[in-house]
Amino acid sequence: MTSQLLTIEGLHVSYSTREGAIPAVADVSLSLQQGESVGLVGESGCGKTTVALAIMRYLGANGRIVGGRILFKGRDLLQFRPKMLRQVRGAEIAMVYQEPTTALNPSLTIGTQLREVLHYHRRAHKPEATERIAQMLADVRLAEADHVMAAYPHQLSGGQQQRVVIAMALLLQPSLLLLDEPTTALDVTIAAGIVELIKAVRQKFGTSMLYISHDLGRVMEVCDRVYVMYAGQVIESGSTAQVFNAPRHPYTRGLLRAISLPGVQKQTRPLQAMRGQPPEPSQRLVGCAFGPRCDAFQPGLCDAGKLPLSDVGDASARHHVRCVRWQDIDTLDTPSATPPPTSVAPGLEILRVAALRKYYPLPRRGRQERYAGRTSPLPLRRARARLSRSWGNPVLGNPPWRRWW
Ligand SMILES: Nc1ncnc2c1ncn2[C@@H]1O[C@H](COP(=O)(O)OP(=O)(O)O)[C@@H](O)[C@H]1O
Ligand code: SF4
Ligand SMILES: [Mg+2]
Numbered sequence: 001m002t003s004q005l006l007t008i009e010g011l012h013v014s015y016s017t018r019e020g021a022i023p024a025v026a027d028v029s030l031s032l033q034q035g036e037s038v039g040l041v042g043e044s045g046c047g048k049t050t051v052a053l054a055i056m057r058y059l060g061a062n063g064r065i066v067g068g069r070i071l072f073k074g075r076d077l078l079q080f081r082p083k084m085l086r087q088v089r090g091a092e093i094a095m096v097y098q099e100p101t102t103a104l105n106p107s108l109t110i111g112t113q114l115r116e117v118l119h120y121h122r123r124a125h126k127p128e129a130t131e132r133i134a135q136m137l138a139d140v141r142l143a144e145a146d147h148v149m150a151a152y153p154h155q156l157s158g159g160q161q162q163r164v165v166i167a168m169a170l171l172l173q174p175s176l177l178l179l180d181e182p183t184t185a186l187d188v189t190i191a192a193g194i195v196e197l198i199k200a201v202r203q204k205f206g207t208s209m210l211y212i213s214h215d216l217g218r219v220m221e222v223c224d225r226v227y228v229m230y231a232g233q234v235i236e237s238g239s240t241a242q243v244f245n246a247p248r249h250p251y252t253r254g255l256l257r258a259i260s261l262p263g264v265q266k267q268t269r270p271l272q273a274m275r276g277q278p279p280e281p282s283q284r285l286v287g288c289a290f291g292p293r294c295d296a297f298q299p300g301l302c303d304a305g306k307l308p309l310s311d312v313g314d315a316s317a318r319h320h321v322r323c324v325r326w327q328d329i330d331t332l333d334t335p336s337a338t339p340p341p342t343s344v345a346p347g348l349e350i351l352r353v354a355a356l357r358k359y360y361p362l363p364r365r366g367r368q369e370r371y372a373g374r375t376s377p378l379p380l381r382r383a384r385a386r387l388s389r390s391w392g393n394p395v396l397g398n399p400p401w402r403r404w405w
Contacts, residue, residue: 005073005176005208006032006055012067013050013059022281024050026232028068032176037202037209039219039240041255042229043278048212049098051229052178055210056095057085072176091121094169098181100161104153110164111149117171132171139204140167140197159190166197173205180212191218198222216259220244225318228252231278231289238312238319248312248321248329250294288323296325 013025025047032038040048053059055070057077070077072093080088097103105113114133118124124132134145140163142148153161162182169177179198183191195218202209202222211222219226219240226243228236228251236249247253254274261269276293285291287303294302301324310326312319323329 003034004031004071005034005036006030006210007071008051008055008068009071010068011051011054011065011070013047013054014064014066015059016062016064020282023284024063024232024281025054026281026284028227028229028232028234030227030234030237032208032210034175035206035208036225037211037223039223039226040210040212040229041214041216041219041226043214043255045278045281046229047232047281048214048229049180052095052180052210052212055178056089056093058095087121090117090169090174091172092174093176093178094172094174095178095180096162096165096169096182099185100158100165101153101185103165104161106153108152109149110151110153110156114149114164114168114171117168121172133167136167136171137164139170139201140164141193142167157190158186159193162186162190162194163197166194166201170201170205170207173207175208177201177207177209178212179209181214182211183215183218184213195221216244216255217261228255231284232281233289233322234309234320235290235322236320237309238317242312242317242319246312246319248319248326249290249323250296250329251290253329254293296329298325301325 008028008030011025011028012023015022015024028047028051030038030040030051040051042048050059050063053063054065055072055077057080059065065078072088077085077088104110111130111133114136115124115126115129118129118132130149133149137145137148142160142163148156148160148164153164156164162185166182182198183194186194198209198211199222201207209222211219213219223240225238226240227234228243228249230251236243236247236252243252244256247256251274254272257272258274260271274293279285279289279292285303287305288294288297288307291297291302297303307322307324309320309322311317312321312326
């Protein structure tokens with residue numbers, strides 16, 4: 001039987017800037033049950049990352065939760081003191097960031113950064129921690145654990161770095177994993193490998209996941225349910241099958257028309273870009289924020305005031321939509337068929353690469369260990385420790401960019 005793990009009720013988050021307060025999240029409610037994988041999708045700037053950072057309470061100096069509640073295992077996270085929050089982060093809720101390069105400390109070896117997590121939360125000694133880390137690196141399918149532990153982040157590829165960040169997030173077997181666009185910074189084949197890994201991790205550890213992405217195809221693969229966000233609000237939610245097979249909001253339909261779906265030919269279903277851009281948070285309109293981009297906009301109805309979330313079908317179906325015309329959408333929404341693109345004849349060759357080779361020499365083992373800090377001189381070790389303190393650790397808290405903003 002499943003039980004409620006995370007409940008967010010009416011969350012409002014605002015960033016203060018020189019131009020005034022930016023209402024980045026304006027009324028988000030969502031829930032996630034034990035073992036469930038839930039997607040949060042929407043275009044850039046709609047507030048997805050802000051929701052995840054609000055759950056972690058990592059909003060930085062200018063971010064503030066101005067309304068709502070976040071209940072984790074029935075406890076209100078907004079009432080937690082800093083010490084309690086530090087205990088929850090990493091151990092119970094962990095986050096994987098979009099850009100693994102910025103999530104890892106460039107001045108410390110992977111082994112040191114992973115051991116730090118086990119030492120802080122479990123007071124684990126080095127041999128015990130090293131054994132646990134080697135196992136976890138194998139679980140995220142990173143071969144040669146010794147080599148990875150001795151390496152600095154820049155000595156690993158983007159895909160390997162993201163596997164390390166996932167391993168770090170899973171080290172303490174948290175109940176909830178927040179994945180913020182974990183594949184966006186990676187190329188397509190590496191990204192596919194990371195998605196496979198995320199599915200395998202879910203099966204092996206039963207971890208609940210909030211999977212944030214603007215890539216609906218990935219969400220379809222990974223998630224049981226999905227929340228679609230637009231301009232800081234949830235505008236549609238339901239099971240993955242409901243939202244993808246029978247979307248009710250014109251925005252969700254627009255998103256789906258703009259992506260290629262598995263097994264569907266581009267010639268029979270040409271991709272269609274959505275017109276316009278999401279509004280800036282400071283320039284949102286009264287009524288439906290999607291109005292200026294919506295073909296079904298009706299003056300006096302869509303711009304009359306705050307829009308409620310309506311049940312599609314009965315309440316037990318848990319399919320909700322924030323659109324006053326959702327019942328008419330099927331008859332109104334007839335996208336014009338774009339003709340398939342005609343092929344273009346190739347022109348003159350402008351670049352040729354022939355038999356290119358590039359090698360990176362690996363440092364010899366002894367040198368690597370010296371770099372890893374075992375025999376480095378004291379001033380160097382002190383400088384590294386200072387840098388480590390100012391950089392932070394993505395699982396233990398204070399990721400660097402939040403401190404610098
Ligand atoms: N630290 C910040 N200070 C000011 N504005 C911010 C900050 N972080 C995010 N924003 C603004 O909040 C809105 C939502 O951002 P974000 O949550 O990052 O969206 P998403 O993850 O969906 O791309 C955007 O308009 C963004 O510019
Ligand atoms: S409320 Fe009106 S403007 Fe908004 S999505 Fe629905 S039909 Fe379009
Ligand atoms: Mg984001």
